[in-house]
Amino acid sequence: MARQYAVAPNYFPAHLVRALRREALLRDRRGEFQSAGIGRRGEHQHNARVRRDRTLWLDGSTLAQCRLLGEFEQLRLAVNRQLFMGLFDLESHFAVYDPGAFYRRHLDAFNGRNGRVLSVVVYLNDQWRSEEGGRLRVWADPDAIHPATEVEPRAGTLVCFLSDRIPHEVLEARRQRVSVAGWFRCNNSTADRPDPPC
Numbered sequence: 001m002a003r004q005y006a007v008a009p010n011y012f013p014a015h016l017v018r019a020l021r022r023e024a025l026l027r028d029r030r031g032e033f034q035s036a037g038i039g040r041r042g043e044h045q046h047n048a049r050v051r052r053d054r055t056l057w058l059d060g061s062t063l064a065q066c067r068l069l070g071e072f073e074q075l076r077l078a079v080n081r082q083l084f085m086g087l088f089d090l091e092s093h094f095a096v097y098d099p100g101a102f103y104r105r106h107l108d109a110f111n112g113r114n115g116r117v118l119s120v121v122v123y124l125n126d127q128w129r130s131e132e133g134g135r136l137r138v139w140a141d142p143d144a145i146h147p148a149t150e151v152e153p154r155a156g157t158l159v160c161f162l163s164d165r166i167p168h169e170v171l172e173a174r175r176q177r178v179s180v181a182g183w184f185r186c187n188n189s190t191a192d193r194p195d196p197p198c
């Protein structure tokens, strides 16, 4: 079967990554981030044994966010054109992991329940060194025991994977680790049932 994840170093320009990092750190210092939960928005359930990051949803309210969302839109169109995945929209958030924080092995979607089809992560960490940890560990399929790869969270790197097929885990970092994680969703709406629910 074809590989269901991809890693693209230096996918995003340095100036965009810098602007996003600056915004994330400033807004985190202002207390705008929330402890992350497990489950859908609305079914928010905090679980510090599984994950220890803080997040802030992107809403396109700054120039840097607009530029990133524009890049993601290009990606969405290209993926739909070439792979016919029917990606419909994107939800995404900044995430900050303090030293010692982690996110244990998980899938981003189960049976398409949250509509998440393709996960994307962009790292915003300048001059990341291997010994600082914080790698994204990736398994090639839901039953795999041995990891397929580990990705350093270096500024500008993009990781994409199928949300319901690729288990992954954020290993503890020794330094603050900043990223944007996003999920392209399919459109599960029907005439009487909007998705996502309002």
Ligand SMILES: O=C(O)CCC(=O)C(=O)O
Pocket: 095, 103, 108, 121, 135, 136, 168, 169, 170, 179, 181
């Ligand atoms: O930051 C990462 O490398 C991955 C984050 C993640 O798995 C998630 O937010 O679901």
Ligand SMILES: [Fe+2]
Pocket: 106, 107, 108, 119, 168
């Ligand atoms: Fe994830």
